[in-house]
Amino acid sequence: MSSTESVFTANGVTCIVPAQGESRTIFENLGFAIAPGEIVDLVGPSGSGKSSLLTAFARLNPHATGSFTLNGHDSGEFTPQQWRHEVAYLPQKPILPGDTVADAIRLPFTLVIRAGASGLGDQNDATNAAAATTAATSADADSAHTASAPHRIGKVGLGRKFIALFRNNDQQARKLLTDQKIRMTLDAMGCEDIDLARPPHDLSGGQAARVSLARTLLTEPKVLLADEVDAGLDDENAEKVADIMATAAAKGMAIIRIRHRPPDGRASHIVTLANGTLSEKAGEQA
Numbered sequence: 001m002s003s004t005e006s007v008f009t010a011n012g013v014t015c016i017v018p019a020q021g022e023s024r025t026i027f028e029n030l031g032f033a034i035a036p037g038e039i040v041d042l043v044g045p046s047g048s049g050k051s052s053l054l055t056a057f058a059r060l061n062p063h064a065t066g067s068f069t070l071n072g073h074d075s076g077e078f079t080p081q082q083w084r085h086e087v088a089y090l091p092q093k094p095i096l097p098g099d100t101v102a103d104a105i106r107l108p109f110t111l112v113i114r115a116g117a118s119g120l121g122d123q124n125d126a127t128n129a130a131a132a133t134t135a136a137t138s139a140d141a142d143s144a145h146t147a148s149a150p151h152r153i154g155k156v157g158l159g160r161k162f163i164a165l166f167r168n169n170d171q172q173a174r175k176l177l178t179d180q181k182i183r184m185t186l187d188a189m190g191c192e193d194i195d196l197a198r199p200p201h202d203l204s205g206g207q208a209a210r211v212s213l214a215r216t217l218l219t220e221p222k223v224l225l226a227d228e229v230d231a232g233l234d235d236e237n238a239e240k241v242a243d244i245m246a247t248a249a250a251k252g253m254a255i256i257r258i259r260h261r262p263p264d265g266r267a268s269h270i271v272t273l274a275n276g277t278l279s280e281k282a283g284e285q286a
């Protein structure tokens with residue numbers, strides 16, 4: 001694993017989940033590090049704990065413990081929201097509420113304004129925006145891994161709340177993140193095919209994956225944790241998603257991708273999680 005000039009490190013990471021009234025250790029005392037601009041692919045058998053590890057890195061996994069640093073600063077120096085701004089978790093299934101694609105992309109910024117109006121906006125906008133993105137997009141992770149976030153986004157609970165907040169604050173969010181800026185950002189990512197005025201539920205799977213990725217990248221995390229975001233996509237769309245990430249990495253973002261697809265030549269390292277152990281085999285570099 002990378003160690004020189006790491007932007008992110010993890011040490012002593014352990015995950016113990018409840019299992020039929022007892023507990024089961026998924027992995028124990030794992031270490032990991034990644035440098036700015038690196039793409040590390042995390043692979044391994046189904047159920048080996050890849051998602052559990054990524055959600056642990058994002059401090060979203062209540063069953064995991066460990067020490068984490070960002071640019072040499074211990075995670076304890078950050079609030080969970082600040083941490084998730086810098087270490088952003090992107091789940092496999094895009095969740096894009098709102099009437100239009102532009103609204104869906106603006107969601108984190110809309111929620112920032114809402115937080116400010118409620119007197120909760122005591123951190124900077126980007127931090128809140130990223131935290132909101134995580135909250136809005138990590139429903140899968142929440143349901144699987146986060147005991148402290150019992151609401152599901154969707155037809156009930158948090159979903160409606162987000163949409164209500166979204167409508168209330170849309171005007172201000174439009175000023176913070178204009179349609180023009182969104183258009184330029186999407187075009188720069190090779191997403192010229194995505195119409196901002198379209199309802200998000202009309203998007204193809206590949207388009208939805210790219211919009212979800214674009215939304216997270218707009219909040220400028222230092223580390224992106226991408227949990228199988230190319231699963232279920234055809235090769236062409238998987239390539240587009242990979243291109244967008246490679247461009248972000250070229251600008252310095254550290255990216256960890258859980259992947260089940262064959263290597264695509266973009267990873268700096270490929271790390272396998274199996275039987276509770278992380279290993280990087282010689283010759284597996286992409």
Ligand SMILES: Nc1ncnc2c1ncn2[C@@H]1O[C@H](COP(=O)(O)OP(=O)(O)OP(=O)(O)O)[C@@H](O)[C@H]1O
Pocket residue numbers: 017018019026044045046047048049050051052053063144145146
């Ligand atoms: N909250 C939880 N409660 C109980 N068991 C859990 C919980 N979260 C994860 N597990 C179990 O931990 C193991 C690892 O799950 P995880 O989703 O991290 O694996 P994975 O490698 O990402 O799998 P896949 O490749 O199929 O997505 C699985 O056996 C899963 O059932």
